[in-house]
Amino acid sequence: MALLTPEDLANMTNALVENDRLITELTDYSLDGLCRKIYGTVPRNEKIAIIPVTAGNGIIGSFSESLLFTVQHFGMDGFITENTDVAGYYEAVTNGADIILMADDLAYIAHNLRNGKIAHNQICTGRIYAEILCHAKDYADDKDVLVIGLGKVGTPALETFLNEKQNVYVFDVDSKRVDEILTDYPVFKYDPAKEPKSFFKIFEATPCADTICESALKENSIVSTPGIPLGISDELIEKYKVRVVSEPLGIGTLSMLYDVF
Ligand code: NAD
Ligand code: 2YH
Numbered sequence: 001m002a003l004l005t006p007e008d009l010a011n012m013t014n015a016l017v018e019n020d021r022l023i024t025e026l027t028d029y030s031l032d033g034l035c036r037k038i039y040g041t042v043p044r045n046e047k048i049a050i051i052p053v054t055a056g057n058g059i060i061g062s063f064s065e066s067l068l069f070t071v072q073h074f075g076m077d078g079f080i081t082e083n084t085d086v087a088g089y090y091e092a093v094t095n096g097a098d099i100i101l102m103a104d105d106l107a108y109i110a111h112n113l114r115n116g117k118i119a120h121n122q123i124c125t126g127r128i129y130a131e132i133l134c135h136a137k138d139y140a141d142d143k144d145v146l147v148i149g150l151g152k153v154g155t156p157a158l159e160t161f162l163n164e165k166q167n168v169y170v171f172d173v174d175s176k177r178v179d180e181i182l183t184d185y186p187v188f189k190y191d192p193a194k195e196p197k198s199f200f201k202i203f204e205a206t207p208c209a210d211t212i213c214e215s216a217l218k219e220n221s222i223v224s225t226p227g228i229p230l231g232i233s234d235e236l237i238e239k240y241k242v243r244v245v246s247e248p249l250g251i252g253t254l255s256m257l258y259d260v261f
Helices: 012-027 030-037 063-072 085-094 121-134 154-161 173-184 234-239 250-260
Strands: 047-051 077-080 100-104 107-111 116-118 146-147 167-173 199-204 217-224 241-245
Touching: 012 030, 012 063, 012 121, 012 241, 012 250, 030 121, 030 250, 047 063, 047 085, 063 100, 063 250, 077 154, 085 100, 085 167, 100 250, 107 121, 107 250, 116 121, 116 250, 121 154, 121 217, 121 250, 146 154, 154 167, 154 199, 167 173
Parallel strands: 047 077, 047 100, 146 167, 146 199, 199 217, 217 241
Antiparallel strands: 100 107, 107 116
16 A cells, blocks of 8 residues: 655645635535535534554654644644554543544544544545546536546545446556456446547546546546546646646545544
């Protein structure tokens, strides 16, 4: 699994604000408004504790701070524990935390201690980036969507698209994974070499650059992508006037919080 780096998070605060603006332009919903709509929940003054975790590869510079920025930017009450790991957990609970945010190398979770709900970052990230495309007002009547990357983020995104009655075309560099997905879900194989097709709505969740090829794009396509690094080149963005929703942590975090409210 790809670990976030401090460099990935360097511009996170601007990216979150800018992406919220873009999501509002594309869908007529602010990011928290969209979360409210899809999860049917609202915040109720929960106190959110962020616990730095030293296990595995250890603390990622500005990871906890980026979570705190997200929580506070959307008007919620949060704090980073002074202690890490188990001592941090004890500190969070004894200081009245309602929700815990914590991540190691394998999982990033939100756990609501009041109602027992727990959310996983990969599932909630896939879901919100997919919902952004499903709510793109310019393409409400165009149901075709391309999903590139069928892993732990791409698969819940694909399920979201199917729940939203989209026609889903799939691509992954791992052909065995494509076969599994074609067996398990009513989706179409996207094969740009044999059968090129272009899309207004493209979702991407891979750890690779340049996964979105030119033939998949239309003028004014929307790319909604949690993938790091960005899967589309600056040249193609400019040439096709592509609008790109992409941010390294905050959008998925807000989706997790609304999942557990
Ligand atoms: P994963 O390893 O579970 O899945 C990645 C999938 O991409 C795999 O199926 C792999 O075969 C496929 N793939 C790799 N290279 C490809 C290529 N060139 N073309 C097509 N498919 C390719 O990873 P994941 O947990 O699903 O995460 C995907 C990406 O999303 C990672 O970059 C991760 O860091 C990022 N991520 C971002 C956020 C966020 O908030 N922005 C949150 C979670 C994960
Ligand atoms: O970046 C990660 C993993 N890829 C899991 C997230 C899934 N998108 N974990 C972050 C680790 C944070 C670290 N332990 C800290 O600073 O607390």
